[in-house]
Amino acid sequence: MHTEKQIERSAIRKHLHDGMSIMFGGFLGSGSPKGIIQEILDAGIKDLTIIGNDTAMPDTGIGVLVSAKRVKKVITSHIGTNAETGRQMIAGEIEVELVPQGTLAERIRCGGSGLGGVLTPTGVGTLVEEGKTKLSFDGVDYLVERALRADLAILKAHIADEKGNLVYRRAARNFNPLMALAADFVAVEADSIVAPGEIDPDLVMTPGILVDALILSGEC
Amino acid sequence: MHTEKQIERSAIRKHLHDGMSIMFGGFLGSGSPKGIIQEILDAGIKDLTIIGNDTAMPDTGIGVLVSAKRVKKVITSHIGTNAETGRQMIAGEIEVELVPQGTLAERIRCGGSGLGGVLTPTGVGTLVEEGKTKLSFDGVDYLVERALRADLAILKAHIADEKGNLVYRRAARNFNPLMALAADFVAVEADSIVAPGEIDPDLVMTPGILVDALILSGEC
Amino acid sequence: MDAKKLIASRVAQELKDGDVVNLGIGLPTLIPDYLPTDVHITLQSENGFLGMGPLEGEPLPDLVNAGGKACGMVPGTAFFDSAMSFAIIRGGHVDATVLGGLQVDQEGNLANWMVPGKMIPGMGGAMDLVTGAKQVIVAMEHATKDGGAKILKRCELPLTAAGKVTAIATELAFFRFIDGQLVLTETAPGVSLDEIRAKTAADYVVSPDCHAMKLS
Amino acid sequence: MDAKKLIASRVAQELKDGDVVNLGIGLPTLIPDYLPTDVHITLQSENGFLGMGPLEGEPLPDLVNAGGKACGMVPGTAFFDSAMSFAIIRGGHVDATVLGGLQVDQEGNLANWMVPGKMIPGMGGAMDLVTGAKQVIVAMEHATKDGGAKILKRCELPLTAAGKVTAIATELAFFRFIDGQLVLTETAPGVSLDEIRAKTAADYVVSPDCHAMKLS
Numbered sequence: 001m002h003t004e005k006q007i008e009r010s011a012i013r014k015h016l017h018d019g020m021s022i023m024f025g026g027f028l029g030s031g032s033p034k035g036i037i038q039e040i041l042d043a044g045i046k047d048l049t050i051i052g053n054d055t056a057m058p059d060t061g062i063g064v065l066v067s068a069k070r071v072k073k074v075i076t077s078h079i080g081t082n083a084e085t086g087r088q089m090i091a092g093e094i095e096v097e098l099v100p101q102g103t104l105a106e107r108i109r110c111g112g113s114g115l116g117g118v119l120t121p122t123g124v125g126t127l128v129e130e131g132k133t134k135l136s137f138d139g140v141d142y143l144v145e146r147a148l149r150a151d152l153a154i155l156k157a158h159i160a161d162e163k164g165n166l167v168y169r170r171a172a173r174n175f176n177p178l179m180a181l182a183a184d185f186v187a188v189e190a191d192s193i194v195a196p197g198e199i200d201p202d203l204v205m206t207p208g209i210l211v212d213a214l215i216l217s218g219e220c
Numbered sequence: 221m222h223t224e225k226q227i228e229r230s231a232i233r234k235h236l237h238d239g240m241s242i243m244f245g246g247f248l249g250s251g252s253p254k255g256i257i258q259e260i261l262d263a264g265i266k267d268l269t270i271i272g273n274d275t276a277m278p279d280t281g282i283g284v285l286v287s288a289k290r291v292k293k294v295i296t297s298h299i300g301t302n303a304e305t306g307r308q309m310i311a312g313e314i315e316v317e318l319v320p321q322g323t324l325a326e327r328i329r330c331g332g333s334g335l336g337g338v339l340t341p342t343g344v345g346t347l348v349e350e351g352k353t354k355l356s357f358d359g360v361d362y363l364v365e366r367a368l369r370a371d372l373a374i375l376k377a378h379i380a381d382e383k384g385n386l387v388y389r390r391a392a393r394n395f396n397p398l399m400a401l402a403a404d405f406v407a408v409e410a411d412s413i414v415a416p417g418e419i420d421p422d423l424v425m426t427p428g429i430l431v432d433a434l435i436l437s438g439e440c
Numbered sequence: 441m442d443a444k445k446l447i448a449s450r451v452a453q454e455l456k457d458g459d460v461v462n463l464g465i466g467l468p469t470l471i472p473d474y475l476p477t478d479v480h481i482t483l484q485s486e487n488g489f490l491g492m493g494p495l496e497g498e499p500l501p502d503l504v505n506a507g508g509k510a511c512g513m514v515p516g517t518a519f520f521d522s523a524m525s526f527a528i529i530r531g532g533h534v535d536a537t538v539l540g541g542l543q544v545d546q547e548g549n550l551a552n553w554m555v556p557g558k559m560i561p562g563m564g565g566a567m568d569l570v571t572g573a574k575q576v577i578v579a580m581e582h583a584t585k586d587g588g589a590k591i592l593k594r595c596e597l598p599l600t601a602a603g604k605v606t607a608i609a610t611e612l613a614f615f616r617f618i619d620g621q622l623v624l625t626e627t628a629p630g631v632s633l634d635e636i637r638a639k640t641a642a643d644y645v646v647s648p649d650c651h652a653m654k655l656s
Numbered sequence: 657m658d659a660k661k662l663i664a665s666r667v668a669q670e671l672k673d674g675d676v677v678n679l680g681i682g683l684p685t686l687i688p689d690y691l692p693t694d695v696h697i698t699l700q701s702e703n704g705f706l707g708m709g710p711l712e713g714e715p716l717p718d719l720v721n722a723g724g725k726a727c728g729m730v731p732g733t734a735f736f737d738s739a740m741s742f743a744i745i746r747g748g749h750v751d752a753t754v755l756g757g758l759q760v761d762q763e764g765n766l767a768n769w770m771v772p773g774k775m776i777p778g779m780g781g782a783m784d785l786v787t788g789a790k791q792v793i794v795a796m797e798h799a800t801k802d803g804g805a806k807i808l809k810r811c812e813l814p815l816t817a818a819g820k821v822t823a824i825a826t827e828l829a830f831f832r833f834i835d836g837q838l839v840l841t842e843t844a845p846g847v848s849l850d851e852i853r854a855k856t857a858a859d860y861v862v863s864p865d866c867h868a869m870k871l872s
Contacts, residue, residue: 114340
């Protein structure tokens, strides 16, 4: 059944353009929307800023966009599993902003929640504090870490209903629910799409109002 | 079946003392642990600082502690439904710190998450900004709102498993999952207590490691 | 049509199909009754859900609105905690909030949460709603019971938020903030420009397109 | 017993029944094998769950550890998003984190996330873990492959966190930070105090109770 939110995978292309910023769900590829990533690759857009936990491996998850040299900048916590990201960084072909994982989660959450940032102790006394405002309360130093948003978020859900309500499965949840809040356009690849009411309202992990487009996963 | 976490209601008394701070789940009483509140009342402790969304009504939810004059200070977003809180405030018998509801949620979340605070635009240009650090980014002013913790959190869940994993029902969720992170001791009143494994791990709303004591609700 | 129904009916016209809307207690809760049949909105309830509907049949356990009253829910409802509720509110995911006002001024300031020394209910979710919602529509009677102006040059009561109001609907008039200026765009049936001017303390301009409200 | 097994075995003794523990990749993942049968710990996986267990049978969909490898889960597991995962980590709800180190120093500083110009994998969750966990146990070989000291007066590599390490376990020795001072508390079987002194660049004191490790 098609609804206003459900689109063919190729219809995502009208929301793609060179130079855009893209948040991607996933942790080493688990919880990343493979079909949408393939569509972005096929669309040929470039100079992307990508934001997510890691760059997976050269041939998995978001890694394929790095390997195809479509990425200008990565904001991430870890690139150690993708030697190609490291190679491009050292060669000066790609800019990498490394952010502690918990800080990355909070920055994205802030971007989606109307918050300007958070005060975290993580990174105090390390390279991470460079250039940042520091505040001290009750003898503890905190860094002011600022909100992060993107033009597009691409997410992977296990079950969606036609209104866009999402349920994630196991460890594939990770950054997906946070990014659903923090992008101007939110596209979700789901293993199945059911009628509204089929997901118990207590079990919805991302409310449908945050989702702009639903794409049925080819796999399942 | 009893586990280490499940206790008789009266056993909560050894965690109660005069002058302590207590976070309570609930929104106008919905999602407040009535049995634990009754036990606190019966225990006779006083000079309490209570932290929660509202003070319910004089004879419901946390309101009964206000009516019995056990409360020294309230940190809350709304007291309009409890005339007794207002009367005591105007008479100078109780201190009331009014906090915007979304800010209260974030301050509690910070207290439980190791964050020093958040930057919120809410309250800028109002009485709420008095005495607070203000930061400005990209032309937007933010207040630095600081973390909040308590000695004890008293929560209401619909289903708990013996490890303390919790599921809340409908609008009774509200502040409960946030407070589970933010107190030194976390006591939960549950409508039912089941064996570990009976709650689908994807559907747990509060992980059991955050919960110290489980009390079976008298009602259900 | 009494004042409250007129205001609710007019505000309903501001809402578009698909909008996410948070309605304050009292008058704003009448608004869904006046929506055209082809306009479906999703109601956000700040105690933690999206998809609120009218109570149908017996109350269900733990299904209450932000006023603590039993309510219903539509298919596709989602519940969440208070942090998520206000992430949605503060983060700009609510298209419109409609709430009452004690005073509004020509700078878009709203005061509706306390009268010092008299009534201090607290701000509840109002400060976040007014700060975060894309449209902030104040729905209120035009003047106080004593006939005093509520639409002022500058609010005297403590503010709920500064410069966030986008429209004001009263039983006499509809105002919109356009490029930071308060503009009278519509008059209620049978109400003259002079009457509105007499009962409004704020400076405002009358839109060249100012016309009578079209009420259903 | 080889170096890794010896270290894992010793670290296992630091964990108490009921502890919530996050284990880094590599050596730390061996630790559960050395727990006494009456010590049950809950494993936190920073990709978003509590209750990780060893893989049993076929991999289950989307059930992977923070290294991306298929794993198992115990009854009573809970999954959550990355913000909650790090609320738990940063908020002090993890009793112990065990992770490898490139360098550790006598101030309790740890460096384990980059070698400038050579290897820059990123910090992943390590900075939050080291900042937030109640116990931070560094489990590593005592010296570099070239025989250089890794326990230093002051880390030369960029820090993961400042002053947070609580204990160091190597194949030669066990050190604990006591009142801010690095203290040698145990020696590995057959290892002399002189050998440890020779291979350690940091200033430390030898505990009056210093004794040989008791390994199971």
